[in-house]
Amino acid sequence: MGSQVTLAQVAERAGVSLATASRVVNGSERVVGARFRERVLAAAEELGYTANTFAQAVARGRSDVVGLVVPDIQDPYFSVIAAAAMAVVEPSGEMMLGTTLRRQEQELRYVSTMRARQARAVIMVGSRTTDNTHTRQLAEAIAEFVAGGGRAVVIGQDKLGADTVLPLNRAGAKDLALALVDQGHRSFGILAGPSTLLTAKDRVDGFIDGLARRGRRPSVILHSDFTRDGGYQAMSQLLDRRTTPGCVFAVNDVMAIGAMAAVRERGVKIAVAGFDDIPTLRDVAPSLTTVRLPLEDMGRMAASMAMDEPGERRRVIRVKGEVILRDSTTLVRNA
């Protein structure tokens, strides 16, 4: 089996010591003589040597692995962020992917795995929850990870004491509400997602706040999963009611898409707005009114912080959403 080429073989073939071989294959550049240097390089080339980064990690006590933890890589929100993060990690590191399938314990597990692995960094993306016990445990795990020399970055609420990229969900949803009222909408419903998810909660609160500033309030708030199917179900449920609002805010785009599907099925006319501005969904018709989050930037920023040297102080980058009014909430003056 394993004709796995080892550095020792390279050294032998080049007729140098293991140490010298190690030095040229990576180490401090110039310390090794040109002659030997070339010979080692040649030997490595001929043998098809590739460093065993695991062994390097063990020897060095640190690795170039970056752990990316997402709830669900299939969800475009996360896959967009992941792609952007990959692009910055890739050149100098390797990415380990963990998906929690939206189960909290998994977050903890990943952090300690990454710690044991002396990962260079861990990036946790996804909403925090109302489960304070879990949040505290996770914050502790992250603190230990950082104490062990790793970098931790989170995309989401600033609750874990790590560097964070913080989307201003509340403000974005508030702005959306204002824009919608100003557009002429008068009655509102909210597909609020899970009541335990802070991201969902913040968006709901912000939206209600925005409405309040225009002297209005939602006529109905329905909770469901944070997914396409959640949006579909909640909207179906809403449509079963005697009276329905003229405009419905789904707390994220994939829910909004599900909601629009439900609306379409029944052949009714209800305005729908989402949140995120998922790129893949920009082409749906009618085009979706939403709050744009710069997902790619967020992924890039998080990864950059992860790859940086740990700064002197914790960084929290606030990213704000931009209301994008599109056809899904355009009021038709003929109904």
Added chain:
Amino acid sequence: MGSQVTLAQVAERAGVSLATASRVVNGSERVVGARFRERVLAAAEELGYTANTFAQAVARGRSDVVGLVVPDIQDPYFSVIAAAAMAVVEPSGEMMLGTTLRRQEQELRYVSTMRARQARAVIMVGSRTTDNTHTRQLAEAIAEFVAGGGRAVVIGQDKLGADTVLPLNRAGAKDLALALVDQGHRSFGILAGPSTLLTAKDRVDGFIDGLARRGRRPSVILHSDFTRDGGYQAMSQLLDRRTTPGCVFAVNDVMAIGAMAAVRERGVKIAVAGFDDIPTLRDVAPSLTTVRLPLEDMGRMAASMAMDEPGERRRVIRVKGEVILRDSTTLVRNA
């Protein structure tokens, strides 16, 4: 820094040898006495020990890492497959993610990285190309990887001598063409994607074949990127022509979405069909006629093969596509 808990510490605290500690923390179950076993477990618990899998990999000469190589994790085709694969890998392994950004050399690089890492398996998903030199090199790299004791699985054309999940692109596209003609469509265009991508090529060929069996042929074939923007551009280009076909086949769903956007912008009426049946896109309106590939199954199957013991002989699983006729190609008898 690193208060990284080591197995030696656990052993010491439990008052047993390193070997014994190692045995209980993982090893062959029953070999160690109940007394010691408990003490070690307790010590590990108290210290918060987590095994350093990198060190384990070095010692064992193999790891539980599975390398997943995709062109672009943001593309829903790949993220759906990735999510499904994750679900089967997760329980007993860890996933390393590599994205090639559609650059071939990266495929090679990942395979050798995974080899050096003694990864348990590598799953390569994505189309092969017309570049035979690269294909041969990659096949060699994979052969070496397998010789080194790893499992290799590919999702795509069966060109790499590995276990493969093979989507029947040609047959699916042929069936689609037949269905479209039978639906009443008479003139066809093809947004063919890159001419070097075998997946695109197979779909084009199959579609042409299907048309031929009904005595027809495409009036125009346009090449472009395999992406949303590629579809948009190619369709725009097509619409600039003097005459346009009544029905356009885009060789994948994301291209079809881009194409539909272009069509919508110009306010014309052209039927559009895609290929893949991306879940996220099932809710677009008008709903997209396409060929459904069981992407989740494909991801699961690939991952299962990757986690299996290497079978006695190479496996090639053919998966066929199912034509799904939806609104985007429904003929309106009033134009």
Added chain:
DNA sequence: TTGTAAGCGTTATCAT
């Protein structure tokens, strides 16, 4: 500049 050798955290062989 180069080599020797100790060590990284684990596993596995071999005694006991």
Added chain:
DNA sequence: ATGATAACGCTTACAA
């Protein structure tokens, strides 16, 4: 059943 101890592939003082 348990414990020394030699590996695993690599890095890094410390010498030379």
